[in-house]
Amino acid sequence: MWKIFDEFEKMRRRLERLFEEFYEEFEKPMWDYQSKCLEPLVSVKEIEDKVVVTIDLPCVDKNNIKIYATEDTLTVEATLKEAYRFERLGVVRKETSFEYFKKVIRLPAPVIPEKAKARFKRGILEVVLPKKITGVEIKVE
């Protein structure tokens, strides 16, 4: 019975991800004027038994990055070295400044957050999260 629920859970994740991608791609701006927050570019890949999340964090110092992981999400928050001012943002707002990046990333498969590893190089944050393997080995007869 648990396998059926597992499949439903997988399907739910896939659908959520599809909706998120669709929404992000076409409508959502990559900044929030009120909270002074920018959304970073993110790439999520499943490589064998790992989920690899790569995040572009320009104008950020390694010591100002905070990463939180659960079984199915990764949250990244990074303060910019200095508030970044857009002299003109959009048609109406002038002189807007942004202070940090933030993004909650839904992972494509459950992971073991305690075993995650991260590195930051050339302004790129790479987080490698081992997948939580729930299957059993089947022997070939």
Next chain:
Amino acid sequence: MRKDMEMQFVEYEKKEFKNPIIIAGLPDVGLVGAIATVHLVRELKLKEHGYAYYDLIPPVMLLHNGEIKAPIRIYANESIIALISEIALPTQTIIALSKKIVEWAKEKNGKYVIMLSGLGVPNRVDIEEPKVYGVATTNEVKKLLEEHGIESLQEGFIAGANALILRECIKLKIPGILLLAESFMEFPDPAAAASTLKAFSKISGIDVNVEKLMEKAEEIRLKARELMRRTQSQLKAMKKLQESEVPLMYT
């Protein structure tokens, strides 16, 4: 086809060109071509010469200092014509634009069509200075690459706008050169753009200083996020990932 349905390059004034080099830096992998071409336009102080007009260009106009500008613009001096796009381009527009670029190069008696672009590599984060590879349509330009130490790509697929421009160059017998720098696939890559410009400087003899580009690299990455996101979704539609595949016939 109705005239107003065809891609047109509208010029603000008549200009005499002297065997110009045509540069196409369209939004693509790592926005390498777009970043490089915008920098080249600024560094060489090219003047805005015209814009692309076509019904299937996305319905967007830009405002700069209160002035309305077309999203695909042409900048030039007498020996260089550079084409930039500030928006991600749908496949239909890319097909028409690629044909028009090469037709125009022929009409203006162009010396070469040079495309600046990126080649997505998985280990880019560990690469200090991205290497540039070349693809040339004639033996003459292949030699030019060789003479300047630019290694030619030997096998693989080229997808998207560059593939179409190369195809048109072969058809209309205009020498075409594609310069591809190792780059991030999904993130704006100013360092890769700088590498393509260094290679461009070598083969064209026109010096494009990249110091300011490198100084502003982080700021460019910050500003180019939205264009990168939109470009990425267009690249998926253009089968750009096929570039990492191996062709059957020549293996």
